[in-house]
Amino acid sequence: MVVMNFSRGKNPLDATLWRCADFYRGPVKSPSYYMSSNYKSSNYNRVGKAKTFSTRRCGLALISTEDNSSSPNFQGRRGKDEKGICIIMIDEKMEMNVLKDMVLGKPAPLVSTFRLSYYSILNLMTRAEGQFTAEHVIRNSFHQFQYEKALPDIGKKVSKLEEEAAVLDASGEAEVTEYHKLHLEIAQVEKKMVAEIMRPERVLYFLQSGRLVKIRGSGKDWGWGVVVHVVNKTPAALGSMPAALASSCGSSYIVDTLLHCSFGSSDNGSRPKPCPPCPGEKGEMHVVPVQLPLISAVSKLRIAVPSDLRPTEARQSVLLAVQELEKRFPQGIPKLNPMKDMGIEEPGVVELVNQIEELEQKLFSHPLHKSQDEHQIRSFRRKSELNHEIQQLKSKMRDSQLQKFRIELRNRSRVLKKLGHIDADGVVQLKGRAACFIDTGDELLVTELMFNGTFNDLDHHQVAALASCFIPGDKSGKIDVTAVLVKPLQQLQDSARRIAEIQRECGLEVHVEEYVEAAVRPCLMNVIHLWSEGKSFKVVIEETDILEGSIIRLVRRLDEFLNQLKAAAHAVGEADLENKFAAASGSLRRGIMFANSLYL
Amino acid sequence: MKGMQLSLNKTQKLRLEKALEQLESLSSKSNSDASVTVADNISVDCEDAILKGHGTAELDGRVVATLCGVVERVNKLVYVRALRARYKPEIGDIIVGRVIEVAPKRWRLEINYSQDAVLMLSSMNLPDGIQRRRTGVDELNMRSIFEENDVICAEVRGFQHDGCLHLQARSQKYGKLERGQLLTIPPYLVKKRKQHFHHLEQYGIDLILGCNGYIWVGEHIEVKDPMLIEDQSNKSDQQNADSENPMSTDEVETRTQLETRQNICRTANAIRVLSTLGFMITVEVIMAIINLSTSLNLDIHEMLGPEFYVLVAEKEVERRSSLGKRR
Numbered sequence: 001m002v003v004m005n006f007s008r009g010k011n012p013l014d015a016t017l018w019r020c021a022d023f024y025r026g027p028v029k030s031p032s033y034y035m036s037s038n039y040k041s042s043n044y045n046r047v048g049k050a051k052t053f054s055t056r057r058c059g060l061a062l063i064s065t066e067d068n069s070s071s072p073n074f075q076g077r078r079g080k081d082e083k084g085i086c087i088i089m090i091d092e093k094m095e096m097n098v099l100k101d102m103v104l105g106k107p108a109p110l111v112s113t114f115r116l117s118y119y120s121i122l123n124l125m126t127r128a129e130g131q132f133t134a135e136h137v138i139r140n141s142f143h144q145f146q147y148e149k150a151l152p153d154i155g156k157k158v159s160k161l162e163e164e165a166a167v168l169d170a171s172g173e174a175e176v177t178e179y180h181k182l183h184l185e186i187a188q189v190e191k192k193m194v195a196e197i198m199r200p201e202r203v204l205y206f207l208q209s210g211r212l213v214k215i216r217g218s219g220k221d222w223g224w225g226v227v228v229h230v231v232n233k234t235p236a237a238l239g240s241m242p243a244a245l246a247s248s249c250g251s252s253y254i255v256d257t258l259l260h261c262s263f264g265s266s267d268n269g270s271r272p273k274p275c276p277p278c279p280g281e282k283g284e285m286h287v288v289p290v291q292l293p294l295i296s297a298v299s300k301l302r303i304a305v306p307s308d309l310r311p312t313e314a315r316q317s318v319l320l321a322v323q324e325l326e327k328r329f330p331q332g333i334p335k336l337n338p339m340k341d342m343g344i345e346e347p348g349v350v351e352l353v354n355q356i357e358e359l360e361q362k363l364f365s366h367p368l369h370k371s372q373d374e375h376q377i378r379s380f381r382r383k384s385e386l387n388h389e390i391q392q393l394k395s396k397m398r399d400s401q402l403q404k405f406r407i408e409l410r411n412r413s414r415v416l417k418k419l420g421h422i423d424a425d426g427v428v429q430l431k432g433r434a435a436c437f438i439d440t441g442d443e444l445l446v447t448e449l450m451f452n453g454t455f456n457d458l459d460h461h462q463v464a465a466l467a468s469c470f471i472p473g474d475k476s477g478k479i480d481v482t483a484v485l486v487k488p489l490q491q492l493q494d495s496a497r498r499i500a501e502i503q504r505e506c507g508l509e510v511h512v513e514e515y516v517e518a519a520v521r522p523c524l525m526n527v528i529h530l531w532s533e534g535k536s537f538k539v540v541i542e543e544t545d546i547l548e549g550s551i552i553r554l555v556r557r558l559d560e561f562l563n564q565l566k567a568a569a570h571a572v573g574e575a576d577l578e579n580k581f582a583a584a585s586g587s588l589r590r591g592i593m594f595a596n597s598l599y600l
Numbered sequence: 601m602k603g604m605q606l607s608l609n610k611t612q613k614l615r616l617e618k619a620l621e622q623l624e625s626l627s628s629k630s631n632s633d634a635s636v637t638v639a640d641n642i643s644v645d646c647e648d649a650i651l652k653g654h655g656t657a658e659l660d661g662r663v664v665a666t667l668c669g670v671v672e673r674v675n676k677l678v679y680v681r682a683l684r685a686r687y688k689p690e691i692g693d694i695i696v697g698r699v700i701e702v703a704p705k706r707w708r709l710e711i712n713y714s715q716d717a718v719l720m721l722s723s724m725n726l727p728d729g730i731q732r733r734r735t736g737v738d739e740l741n742m743r744s745i746f747e748e749n750d751v752i753c754a755e756v757r758g759f760q761h762d763g764c765l766h767l768q769a770r771s772q773k774y775g776k777l778e779r780g781q782l783l784t785i786p787p788y789l790v791k792k793r794k795q796h797f798h799h800l801e802q803y804g805i806d807l808i809l810g811c812n813g814y815i816w817v818g819e820h821i822e823v824k825d826p827m828l829i830e831d832q833s834n835k836s837d838q839q840n841a842d843s844e845n846p847m848s849t850d851e852v853e854t855r856t857q858l859e860t861r862q863n864i865c866r867t868a869n870a871i872r873v874l875s876t877l878g879f880m881i882t883v884e885v886i887m888a889i890i891n892l893s894t895s896l897n898l899d900i901h902e903m904l905g906p907e908f909y910v911l912v913a914e915k916e917v918e919r920r921s922s923l924g925k926r927r
Contacts, residue, residue, distance in 0.1 A: 126692035127755065420674060426794050430653075431674055433690065451675035453649030573654035573679060 114143035285315035441470030653679025696810035723768035780818020785875035787813030
C-alpha cells in the first residue's frame with residue numbers, strides 16, 4: 001500500500017507519510033485502522049475525507065499521473081484545506097520504475113483536437129455575424145496557437161535535416177536511384193500480389209502445421225515463423241438482423257504461429273506483449289496468435305513440429321531448425337509461387353506474377369546487384385529518407401492550418417446548403433435552427449430523420465430505442481432488433497448513406513461505407529426499449545454483454561439527447577413530437593440509472 | 601399600404617394603381633396556390649408521415665391552417681408562414697430597442713413585441729472593458745451606462761421558460777446608439793439577412809435594420825476591432841490619461857455636420873416612403889431611392905409628397921422587372 005501526502009509543492013513520496021489526519025484534528029492512526037470496519041467515516045466531516053484508490057477498482061489500466069495528481073486536489077474545502085492525502089492500494093506486483101512513473105511522471109501534454117463540427121458552424125451562423133465570426137473563432141483557437149508556436153521548431157528541424165542530407169555522399173547517384181526504384185516497384189507489386197494470395201479461400205489449404213510463414217505486423221517485422229494451428233473466429237450469433245448489417249462483420253481467421261520473441265516479454269504483468277528480438281539478441285520461441293492479414297509471405301518449406309510445444313526445449317529445437325534453414329538459403333527462403341504451387345489461374349494474379357519476374361530479372365542484371373557497395377546503398381537510403389521527411393515537414397509548414405480550416409468551413413457550408421439547413425445567402429432556415437440544438441449525436445443525420453417523419457409512427461419507447469443508435473458507446477457482438485424497428489433502422493442507413501455521399505461530393509474526406517457503419521449503432525436498442533417500458537435493471541442487464549457502467553453512461557447521454565431533440569421539435573412547432581420526446585425522456589429517468597448517489 | 605394619408609390627384613392615383621398592378625403580375629405565381637386562410641385544408645399526400653409545424657393543426661384527421669399565410673414544405677414538414685404578423689424573435693436576431701426601465705441588475709427594453717425584453721447587466725460590457733464579476737457598485741452605476749429612453753442595439757440571446765426575451769450586447773457593435781433617428785416600420789418588411797449593420801460610405805451614415813421593425817439611421821461611428829484594442833490599450837491608456845479632460849469636452853462640442861444630418865434625414869424619409877408603400881426594406885432598395893431623390897434634386901421634405909410616392913412605386917417596378925430578366 002502506498003500513502004501519498006499531497007501538499008502544495010511538496011514531494012509526495014515524502015518521509016512524512018504517516019500523517020493521515022482526516023481533516024479532523026484527531027490523533028493519527030495507522031492506515032489499517034482506516035480500512036477496518038471500526039472506522040465509521042460518517043462520523044467525520046465528509047467533505048474533508050481522504051481519497052482512496054485501488055488499482056482493482058480502476059480496472060486493468062494503471063492510473064495515469066493526471067488522475068493521481070488532480071483527484072486529491074478536489075477533495076478539500078476551498079480556502080481552508082491546504083493539504084490532502086491520497087491513499088493508493090496496489091494489489092498486483094508492480095515494478096518500481098512503473099510506480100515511479102505513475103506517481104512522479106509528467107502529465108501528458110495538452111494537445112488541441114479542435115475540429116469544426118456542423119453544430120458549431122450552424123450556431124455561429126445563427127448569430128448575426130455569420131461566417132466572419134467562424135473564422136475569428138478558428139484564428140483564435142488553441143489549435144492555431146499551438147500550431148503557430150510549433151512553427152519555428154519545425155523550421156529548425158527542416159534546416160537541420162537539409163544539412164545532414166547535403167553531407168551524405170552522393171557519388172554514383174543515378175545508378176543507385178534506379179536500383180532503389182526497382183526495389184520499390186518490386187515491393188509494391190508484391191504487396192498487391194500478397195493481398196490477392198492471402199484470401200482465406202486460397203491460402204488456408206497451405207497453412208498446415210509446420211509451414212514457414214513470414215509475419216509483418218503493427219510496424220514490426222517478425223521474420224519467419226512456423227504455423228501451428230489455424231482457428232476460425234466468427235462473432236456471436238447475429239439474430240434477425242437486416243442483411244446489409246450482417247455482411248459487414250465478416251469472419252476472421254487466427255493463425256497460431258511460433259515466433260521468435262525477445263526475453264522478458266512474458267513476465268511483465270498479466271498481459272504479455274511479445275516483440276521481436278533486436279538483431280543479435282537471443283530470444284525464445286512462443287506461440288503467438290496472428291491475424292490472417294498480417295502474413296506477408298508463405299514459404300514452400302515445411303518442417304516437422306514436435307507435438308507437444310509446452311517444454312522450452314521443443315520450441316528451441318524449432319527455432320534452431322528455422323535458423324538453419326535461413327542459413328541454407330542466403331538469398332531468402334523460397335516462397336510459394338502462386339501459379340505453380342497454389343494453382344491460381346486468375347488473369348490478374350498471373351499478370352502480377354509476371355510483372356514481378358520481369359522486375360526481378362532487371363534487378364539481378366543490374367550492375368549494382370553484384371558489386372553491392374554497402375556504404376553507398378546505405379547512404380543513399382538514408383538520403384532518400386531524409387528527403388522524404390523534409391518534404392513532409394515543408395508541406396506541413398506551408399499548409400497553414402488556417403487555410404485548411406477555411407477550406408473545410410467552405411465545404412461544410414456547401415453540405416449544409418445542399419441539405420437545406422441554410423439558404424443560398426447563408427441565412428439559417430428552420431431546419432438549421434432545429435439542428436442548432438443537437439450536439440450529443442450526429443446532428444445532420446438526426447435532423448434528416450426527424451424531417452422525414454421517421455419518428456412519427458413510433459411510440460415513445462421505440463423512439464428512445466431508436467435514439468440510442470446515435471450515442472457513441474461500446475460495441476457488442478450481440479445485436480437484437482425488434483421487428484418494428486427494422487424499417488426505421490433501414491431509413492437511418494439510407495439517410496446516412498445520402499449524407500455521406502453529399503459530404504463526399506462537396507469535397508470532404510468521407511468514406512461512405514465507414515460513415516454508414518459508424519452511424520448505425522444498434523447494440524443497445526433492446527436494452528433501452530426494455531428499460532423504457534419499465535423492466536428492472538436486473539432483467540435489462542441480461543440482454544447484453546456490455547458493461548453496466550457503459551450502459552448507465554449511455555442512458556444518461558441519451559436522456560440529454562432526447563431533451564435536445566425536444567427543443568428541436570419545439571423550434572419546428574411539432575407539438576406531438578415534442579411530447580413524444582418528453583415522454584421518452586421521462587420513461588427513462590428512473591431507478592438506479594439516474595440515482596445521484598448510491599449511498600443515500 | 602396601411603394608413604396612407606396622401607392626397608393624390610387623379611393622374612397620380614392612376615399611375616400608382618398601374619404600378620401596383622404591374623408589381624403584382626411580376627410576383628411569382630407558384631405560391632399563389634399555396635396561400636391559405638384560417639381553417640383552410642392543407643393538402644397532404646401521405647397522411648401518416650407528415651410533420652405539422654407552426655400555424656397548422658389537426659382537425660378530424662385533416663390538416664388545417666390556423667393562420668393566414670403561405671404554406672411552406674421542408675421534406676415532410678408542413679407549416680404556414682404568415683405574411684403580416686407580429687414580430688417573432690429568434691436566437692441571434694439583431695434588435696434595436698428603447699430602454700423603458702432600469703431595474704435591479706437589468707434594463708427593460710421595449711422592442712415592438714408582445715413582451716418587454718430584458719438586458720442583464722452581466723450581458724453588457726463594462727465601460728472600463730475589464731471582465732469581472734459585477735459588484736454592487738456596478739449595479740448602482742447602471743444609469744451611467746444606459747438611462748431611460750436611450751436607444752440600444754443588442755442581440756437576442758435566448759428565451760426563458762416563461763417566454764421572456766433575454767438580450768446580450770457584448771460586442772463593440774452593440775450598445776447605445778447616438779446621433780441619429782429611430783424609425784418604426786412593420787417588422788415583416790425586414791427580411792433576415794446575414795448582415796444587418798450597414799455603413800453607407802458615401803453619406804457617412806450607419807444603418808441598422810433591426811429585425812423587430814425598428815431601424816436606426818445615424819452618423820457613422822468607428823467600431824474598433826476588439827483584438828486591436830487589447831494591443832493598443834496599454835499604449836493608449838497613458839495617452840488617454842493625459843488628454844482625457846480636454847477630449848471629453850471636445851466630443852460634446854463637435855456636432856454632426858450639416859451634410860451628414862441632411863443625409864440622415866434623406867435616408868429616413870426614403871425608408872418612410874418604402875414602408876408606407878409596403879415594399880421590402882433592404883440596403884439596395886434604400887440606396888436606389890436615395891439616388892433617385894438626389895438625381896431629381898428633390899428637397900428632403902418633398903420626398904414625403906405624393907409625387908415621390910408614385911415615382912418610387914414606378915422605380916420599384918423597373919427594379920423588379922430588371923431583376924427578373926437577369927435571372
